[in-house]
Amino acid sequence: MTSDRESTDNQTYTISDLAAEFDVSARTLRFYEEKRLLSPSRTKGNQRVYTRRDRARLKLILRGKRFGYSLDEIAEMIGMTDVDMDERQQLEKSLAYGEKKLAEIRARKEELDLLEQDLLGVRRKLVKRLEELQQS
Amino acid sequence: MTSDRESTDNQTYTISDLAAEFDVSARTLRFYEEKRLLSPSRTKGNQRVYTRRDRARLKLILRGKRFGYSLDEIAEMIGMTDVDMDERQQLEKSLAYGEKKLAEIRARKEELDLLEQDLLGVRRKLVKRLEELQQS
DNA sequence: GTGTAACCTAACGTTAACGTCAACGTAAGG
DNA sequence: CCTTACGTTGACGTTAACGTTAGGTTACAC
Numbered sequence: 001m002t003s004d005r006e007s008t009d010n011q012t013y014t015i016s017d018l019a020a021e022f023d024v025s026a027r028t029l030r031f032y033e034e035k036r037l038l039s040p041s042r043t044k045g046n047q048r049v050y051t052r053r054d055r056a057r058l059k060l061i062l063r064g065k066r067f068g069y070s071l072d073e074i075a076e077m078i079g080m081t082d083v084d085m086d087e088r089q090q091l092e093k094s095l096a097y098g099e100k101k102l103a104e105i106r107a108r109k110e111e112l113d114l115l116e117q118d119l120l121g122v123r124r125k126l127v128k129r130l131e132e133l134q135q136s
Numbered sequence: 137m138t139s140d141r142e143s144t145d146n147q148t149y150t151i152s153d154l155a156a157e158f159d160v161s162a163r164t165l166r167f168y169e170e171k172r173l174l175s176p177s178r179t180k181g182n183q184r185v186y187t188r189r190d191r192a193r194l195k196l197i198l199r200g201k202r203f204g205y206s207l208d209e210i211a212e213m214i215g216m217t218d219v220d221m222d223e224r225q226q227l228e229k230s231l232a233y234g235e236k237k238l239a240e241i242r243a244r245k246e247e248l249d250l251l252e253q254d255l256l257g258v259r260r261k262l263v264k265r266l267e268e269l270q271q272s
Numbered sequence: 273g274t275g276t277a278a279c280c281t282a283a284c285g286t287t288a289a290c291g292t293c294a295a296c297g298t299a300a301g302g
Numbered sequence: 303c304c305t306t307a308c309g310t311t312g313a314c315g316t317t318a319a320c321g322t323t324a325g326g327t328t329a330c331a332c
Binding site: 014015016026030045046047048 | 278279280281
Binding site: 059060063064065066067068077078087088091092094095098099101102105106108109111112114115116118119120122123126127129130133 | 242269
């Protein structure tokens with residue numbers, strides 16, 4: 001398996017474990033930490049230790065990215081934004097942001113269909129042009 | 137309406153028409169032209185004239201962007217890539233790229249559902265935390 | 273204990289996708 | 303004809319999201 005410890009389902013990962021699994025660089029993971037998107041704990045020797053929870057969050061971050069969200073947006077969605085407001089405000093802000101994003105996601109589902117239609121249209125034209133070339 | 141001419145469905149647009157409609161800057165449209173994603177014709181006085189076709193393409197570009205595709209990727213999808221290969225090769229490359237992207241889009245549809253689930257999970261936790269705060 | 277592979281921070285470099293001038297040409301109303 | 307809004311091409315500036323050294327530390331196999 002990976003570099004685990006006691007197998008009682010408290011699996012942990014090193015930075016390169018996760019980097020390899022999700023095909024990103026270690027630098028990327030450190031960068032996400034700088035931006036407060038992840039906050040792994042550390043070993044006595046100051047090396048990062050990622051839990052299953054960190055891993056799940058990374059998954060979410062990368063998923064968000066694949067849909068064009070900026071890291072700042074993702075930070076707000078998952079409730080990891082500015083520290084200079086009290087927790088209640090913080091939670092409410094994140095909640096509101098999340099609702100907004102959920103609505104966006106539903107809209108995007110429809111847009112994906114449209115994009116698919118667009119591409120199918122492009123394909124038809126390309127195929128047609130190819131057939132014309134065939135005949136000459 | 138917009139700055140049209142003969143209403144026989146050969147509608148055209150100025151650069152700021154399109155910029156306003158799609159809420160992008162004129163600079164953005166010029167940039168897309170540099171990158172060969174758009175190629176509007178010109179007036180006698182060298183000003184850009186966008187047709188309905190250009191408008192449709194812009195729509196596609198922006199749609200692609202909203203899903204995290206880079207401009208280079210979009211260029212390949214819609215068949216506007218390098219000029220230094222013959223048309224047949226060009227078409228086939230674009231076609232192949234398009235197929236790939238169509239497959240991706242289908243995968244993304246599934247991913248969107250997962251992202252939605254993720255966010256619903258985040259929401260549950262935020263709500264729970266808020267309720268805990270309420271009680272103290 | 274000693275190598276060496278993996279880790280750390282700090283800091284500067286890079287690329288995509290525009291923003292922002294500057295300096296000038298053009299379209300249309302009065 | 304003149305103004306004023308809109309358009310044009312450079313060319314340099316900016317920001318996000320990392321890449322890439324450099325210079326050192328930690329973990330683990332031997």
